[in-house]
Amino acid sequence: MCQSSEVTTRTRRSQRRTEALSRERIVEAAVELLDAAGEGGLTFRALTERLATGPGAIYWHVANKDELLGAATDAVVAAALAVGPTGPPDPPQDGVRAVALGLFDATDEHPWLAAQLSTRLSRGPWASVTPRIFESVGRRVRALGVPEGDWFTATSALVHYILGAVGQNAANTANARTLGPDTNRAGFLDSASRAWEELDPDDYPFVRAVAKQLRDHDDREQLLAGVDFVLTGITARHLPGGQAHTPPAT
Amino acid sequence: MCQSSEVTTRTRRSQRRTEALSRERIVEAAVELLDAAGEGGLTFRALTERLATGPGAIYWHVANKDELLGAATDAVVAAALAVGPTGPPDPPQDGVRAVALGLFDATDEHPWLAAQLSTRLSRGPWASVTPRIFESVGRRVRALGVPEGDWFTATSALVHYILGAVGQNAANTANARTLGPDTNRAGFLDSASRAWEELDPDDYPFVRAVAKQLRDHDDREQLLAGVDFVLTGITARHLPGGQAHTPPAT
DNA sequence: GACCTCTCTGGAATGTCGTTCCAATGTTGG
DNA sequence: CCAACATTGGAACGACATTCCAGAGAGGTC
Numbered sequence A, B: 001m002c003q004s005s006e007v008t009t010r011t012r013r014s015q016r017r018t019e020a021l022s023r024e025r026i027v028e029a030a031v032e033l034l035d036a037a038g039e040g041g042l043t044f045r046a047l048t049e050r051l052a053t054g055p056g057a058i059y060w061h062v063a064n065k066d067e068l069l070g071a072a073t074d075a076v077v078a079a080a081l082a083v084g085p086t087g088p089p090d091p092p093q094d095g096v097r098a099v100a101l102g103l104f105d106a107t108d109e110h111p112w113l114a115a116q117l118s119t120r121l122s123r124g125p126w127a128s129v130t131p132r133i134f135e136s137v138g139r140r141v142r143a144l145g146v147p148e149g150d151w152f153t154a155t156s157a158l159v160h161y162i163l164g165a166v167g168q169n170a171a172n173t174a175n176a177r178t179l180g181p182d183t184n185r186a187g188f189l190d191s192a193s194r195a196w197e198e199l200d201p202d203d204y205p206f207v208r209a210v211a212k213q214l215r216d217h218d219d220r221e222q223l224l225a226g227v228d229f230v231l232t233g234i235t236a237r238h239l240p241g242g243q244a245h246t247p248p249a250t
Numbered sequence C: 001g002a003c004c005t006c007t008c009t010g011g012a013a014t015g016t017c018g019t020t021c022c023a024a025t026g027t028t029g030g
Numbered sequence D: 001c002c003a004a005c006a007t008t009g010g011a012a013c014g015a016c017a018t019t020c021c022a023g024a025g026a027g028g029t030c
Helices: A024-037 A044-051 A055-061 A067-083 A093-109 A114-122 A130-144 A148-178 A187-198 A205-209 A212-217 A219-239 B023-037 B045-049 B055-061 B067-083 B092-109 B111-124 B130-144 B148-178 B185-197 B205-209 B211-216 B220-237
Strands: none
Touching: A024 A044, A024 A055, A024 A067, A044 A055, A044 B045, A044 B092, A055 A093, A055 B023, A067 A093, A067 A114, A067 A130, A093 A130, A093 A148, A093 A219, A114 B023, A114 B111, A114 B148, A130 A148, A130 A219, A130 B205, A148 A187, A148 A219, A148 B148, A148 B211, A187 A205, A187 A212, A187 B092, A205 A212, A205 B130, A205 B148, A212 B130, A212 B148, A219 B148, A219 B220, B023 B067, B045 B055, B045 B220, B055 B220, B067 B092, B067 B130, B092 B111, B092 B148, B092 B205, B092 B220, B130 B148, B130 B220, B148 B185, B148 B220, B185 B205, B185 B211, B205 B211
């Protein structure tokens, strides 16, 4: 394969691209690739092909793949939280529920988001995407009447729960898709439930006992139930009345 | 590099290994590599070197890297939950707190665990490591007196919170280590707090307001506070008395 | 218009990784 | 002693992220 010297005249590109490359366009293409082919679908090869360019051009706008993934995550989360930016004057509890559902829907639409969120949070929790979510939830906590000294603790509890639940729940739908086009969420939960029922009765009595509830549960209901647990806990501690529980509008 | 044919006589290994290779030994070595060099430290090359063998031998015992990572995660989590296997007869609340702290300490000892837990959960939440944690928490929920129909919802809420909080909190300590040997956890939180304070005052008023609390907070206290929020929420809903809150032993 | 300079481009090359392939080895049982 | 067999480990492969660099276009200067 040792070609002679004349090859150094590289086949120059047809001409300069009509539409300039930009970080925005790259992130946009990255999100599309991730949506289409999942986590492993984002490669620089696929990216160069889709943008009709070379790796060097992309690296001019983006430091590396990790930063690109972070930017994609950030863009999607920002869009998800943008539904009620500054927080409408509805009851704070409803606001927190809206944030949770917004993230839930985002992970549903972008199946790769759940894994990305978890990975990013466990690698540098206080950067990038966290402040956005923290701010969104924290404002409602403040509006609840929680004393200032407990803002951080209460908000952290809510954010941790929401991210944990969203990551795990939305994966149900996402995983069902990867199992095949014919397998729907119900089928996925069905097989998961069966797997639980087949565990060792001595080691896993409880898990076996709730296997049926796993099959029948509704992700959104469960997400909201958990949010309400935390909200109740927060208000019960700080507001002796503890009238925290406004049931979610169904 | 085109060598002649005599090279086909490969330099055969000295002799058969004295101690047989086994899946156990491989997983053990994998955990050690992960502990020593972090997430990126586990490569088949490093593994073959450490075990003084070749890739083929490892692949005979393990399907692929993903399965190996899963096995490593499973082993570490199993060890973390093995402190009180069947659940001692202490108050259920304390039991849940013990599970949370056990996972917290495990991620502290194995910094890679947080990311692995999140990734695995969001990719196939109902397999591998989840039943173990679910069982552990679920037994205490049952012991709390929660009606059977709500076991799954209540346990899910607790597990989601614990995993979310553990993943994010333990990362504080882990990230402090990667920042350099001289940077400790306090230094890490300090710079994170400063980053929060430098956010746009218009977009992030709440985050800026709690930046100081971020700097001063204690991970374990906060973890337990969140667990208590959820526990309070659970018991308040189901047990009208709502005497759920046994303050953690400090 | 000819020149320089600076930003931006994209094709080739590099090194590492997970994984596969297979000749060779010790072991087991006939 | 020999033929299956489970197991080993070295070499090779293809994909990937990343780096390098020759060059194209745009804007300025004379």
